[in-house]
Amino acid sequence: MEKTMLDKIKETSSFIRGKVSELPDVAVILGSGLGNLADKMEVTAEIDYHDIPNFPVSTVAGHAGKLIFGTLGGKYIMAMKGRFHYYEGYDMKQVTFPVRVMKDLGVKTLFVSNAAGGMNKEFRVGDVMVITDHINLFPENPLRGKNYEELGTRFPAMTEAYKKYLVKNADEIADAEGLRLMHGVYVGTPGPTFETPAEYEYFRIIGGDAVGMSTVPEVIVANHAGMDVFGLSVITDLGGKDVDYVPTHEEVQQAAETASPVMVKLITEMLRKL
Numbered sequence: 001m002e003k004t005m006l007d008k009i010k011e012t013s014s015f016i017r018g019k020v021s022e023l024p025d026v027a028v029i030l031g032s033g034l035g036n037l038a039d040k041m042e043v044t045a046e047i048d049y050h051d052i053p054n055f056p057v058s059t060v061a062g063h064a065g066k067l068i069f070g071t072l073g074g075k076y077i078m079a080m081k082g083r084f085h086y087y088e089g090y091d092m093k094q095v096t097f098p099v100r101v102m103k104d105l106g107v108k109t110l111f112v113s114n115a116a117g118g119m120n121k122e123f124r125v126g127d128v129m130v131i132t133d134h135i136n137l138f139p140e141n142p143l144r145g146k147n148y149e150e151l152g153t154r155f156p157a158m159t160e161a162y163k164k165y166l167v168k169n170a171d172e173i174a175d176a177e178g179l180r181l182m183h184g185v186y187v188g189t190p191g192p193t194f195e196t197p198a199e200y201e202y203f204r205i206i207g208g209d210a211v212g213m214s215t216v217p218e219v220i221v222a223n224h225a226g227m228d229v230f231g232l233s234v235i236t237d238l239g240g241k242d243v244d245y246v247p248t249h250e251e252v253q254q255a256a257e258t259a260s261p262v263m264v265k266l267i268t269e270m271l272r273k274l
Helices: 005-017 092-104 164-177 197-205 216-224 249-273
Strands: 026-030 042-048 066-072 075-081 109-118 128-136 181-188 210-212 228-238
Touching: 005 092, 066 249, 075 249, 092 216, 109 216, 109 249, 128 164, 128 216, 128 249, 164 181, 164 228, 164 249, 181 216, 181 228, 197 210, 210 228, 216 228, 228 249
Parallel strands: 026 075, 026 109, 109 228, 128 181, 181 210
Antiparallel strands: 042 066, 066 075, 109 210, 128 228
16 A cells, blocks of 8 residues: 555654654754754764655755754754755655654754845845745645645645744844844745846845745745744845846855855854754
């Protein structure tokens, strides 16, 4: 008999429980700009995605494939080093499956990060943006299909997809540490192409400040599961009708590296506050 999503979640979480002695209530998805966070952790356990039943495997340069457990900012956490993207060919259930497993393991708070192109005229390359809201332009919603009431309600509200108290915590830390921290709306698109100048302009007109190819699916599922979410974007390039710059994947990674110390500092101090 074919396994249901609930069966797969239970099988995967059971496997992980057997590999770690303690389970965290905080998880971090280490997208661009936060990869170095793992180096700052006091690691107690690492599991390769290859070894985890039902887990997809990341195929993108710059995205490792490990589930890491350890302490950061005095808080015991789980970190995903490497995430899955819709543009890699996975369906939305696969992209968001790790978030389902996190919830089953007892995670209550989720931190997410990504690289994004900026269309807000106040932004500079290398800026860090706190995501205050998002616009979902993916062609498929991860909640489409059968809804399991055990996982969440059929029609979840997204009115506070990114928790205001976590945004407030970030602002207080940025003020105390003298960090330049922007705020904005993240537009989620399927990729893998970077945006045309007209698309950048369109995203700006509909209310977007930054655009990227991840995060939104995970945040939808985390909200469906009742988690508190905090998101960060590192602005790796700028676009619009008056910008004729063409970014490369390597330049995007380089900008993320530049912003990394700010992001790592912010997340570490936010963990102390939890």
